[in-house]
Amino acid sequence: MLxxxxxxxxxLPDVQKYSGWEDSEExxxxxxxxxxDTQDGTAGSELRDGSQTQSEHAGEDDDDDEEVEEEEDGxxxxxxxxxxxxxxxxxxxxxxxxxxRMRRVKANTRERTxxxxxxxxxxxxxxxxxxxxxxxxxxxxxxxxxxxxxIWALSEILRSGKRPDLVSYVQTLCKGLSQPxxxxxxxxxxxxxxxxxxDQQCQDGGRYGSSSFPxxxxxxxxxxxxxxxxxxxxxxxxxxxxxxxxxxxxxxLYGGSGSPEYNSPEYEGPLSPPLCVSGNFSLKHQGAAxxxxxxxxxxxxYSGLPGSRPTGPxxxxxxxxxxxxGIHSENVPPYHDMHLHHERAPAxxxxxxxxxx
DNA sequence: TAGGCCATCTGGTCCT
DNA sequence: AGGACCAGATGGCCTA
Numbered sequence: 001m002l003x004x005x006x007x008x009x010x011x012l013p014d015v016q017k018y019s020g021w022e023d024s025e026e027x028x029x030x031x032x033x034x035x036x037d038t039q040d041g042t043a044g045s046e047l048r049d050g051s052q053t054q055s056e057h058a059g060e061d062d063d064d065d066e067e068v069e070e071e072e073d074g075x076x077x078x079x080x081x082x083x084x085x086x087x088x089x090x091x092x093x094x095x096x097x098x099x100x101r102m103r104r105v106k107a108n109t110r111e112r113t114x115x116x117x118x119x120x121x122x123x124x125x126x127x128x129x130x131x132x133x134x135x136x137x138x139x140x141x142x143x144x145x146x147x148x149x150x151i152w153a154l155s156e157i158l159r160s161g162k163r164p165d166l167v168s169y170v171q172t173l174c175k176g177l178s179q180p181x182x183x184x185x186x187x188x189x190x191x192x193x194x195x196x197x198x199d200q201q202c203q204d205g206g207r208y209g210s211s212s213f214p215x216x217x218x219x220x221x222x223x224x225x226x227x228x229x230x231x232x233x234x235x236x237x238x239x240x241x242x243x244x245x246x247x248x249x250x251x252x253l254y255g256g257s258g259s260p261e262y263n264s265p266e267y268e269g270p271l272s273p274p275l276c277v278s279g280n281f282s283l284k285h286q287g288a289a290x291x292x293x294x295x296x297x298x299x300x301x302y303s304g305l306p307g308s309r310p311t312g313p314x315x316x317x318x319x320x321x322x323x324x325x326g327i328h329s330e331n332v333p334p335y336h337d338m339h340l341h342h343e344r345a346p347a348x349x350x351x352x353x354x355x356x357x
Numbered sequence: 358t359a360g361g362c363c364a365t366c367t368g369g370t371c372c373t
Numbered sequence: 374a375g376g377a378c379c380a381g382a383t384g385g386c387c388t389a
Binding site for chain 1: 375376377378
């Protein structure tokens, strides 16, 4: 499957330069030819020099013209050190150099394929984390961070058996993320920054799940109204908001529109069996040292009034600079470029079932 | 221009 | 022996 990554036109020149991944049958021949060209550049020169050491390790025993090199580096390189043991180095004949080069080419091809698979898996992960933008694709590290936060948030929900308030949910998702990613997530969830700030956070940085104010159950408009992801999954299209193409991260997470408790801010589902939350997940929020913060990634910056409640339509105001101005953050992509992925995550079916029991 | 992100190459190590 | 995996190096692209 070609992932979005591979279909990204900006990446095509580099990717297509090494076309081995796109047609496995012709892979070897193509790679040979193209690596021949590549080797005219820096990589090739390094390869020709560096590959010798690997061939030494590999041991070329089928070489017709093989000759044992008589301590080729023995005179001055060795110095006082004892002589090396093991097989003696062999002279790099042209045939051996060529075989070594071919091994290196094959290894490069495998490595490219491996990295492409890794990127493909990462792309799949991007599709199941809470938000996604065509124009502002999450970086690899941010994808992993968001996924970790997402798992953590879901685990907390299952563990506590309660629906957290939206603010806590978003705070958890954005923990340790960079400012642009925070903006993106907030944009996906269409939160007003004023909703994003709590008294708790003003005082001590906040803690996940510590706030107990009622959930704000107003609908958020899905960015892709016509998207099938916003359509009812199974017989839940009776809700007028659904009928009008509305869905929200929170809604989709908790099955709000389809549940009789949809308008109840205080709905509490039954307690779930305790879910073991890995010790890697500290419940301490920003104040605590996070393993993800070692590189000095931003914590969230909020604007607006502390603890203020949602009033008007969502107005995205994130960003350290936008905190004062209260204008739309330029990091937030347009709505039509964003959509939520909750609907597609299998975990949501289970969660919905759980909350509807 | 610096910094972030990425793809690729490369050599080393470990495993089968 | 060969493949998988890993980390370092390098260069390109993009953005503030």
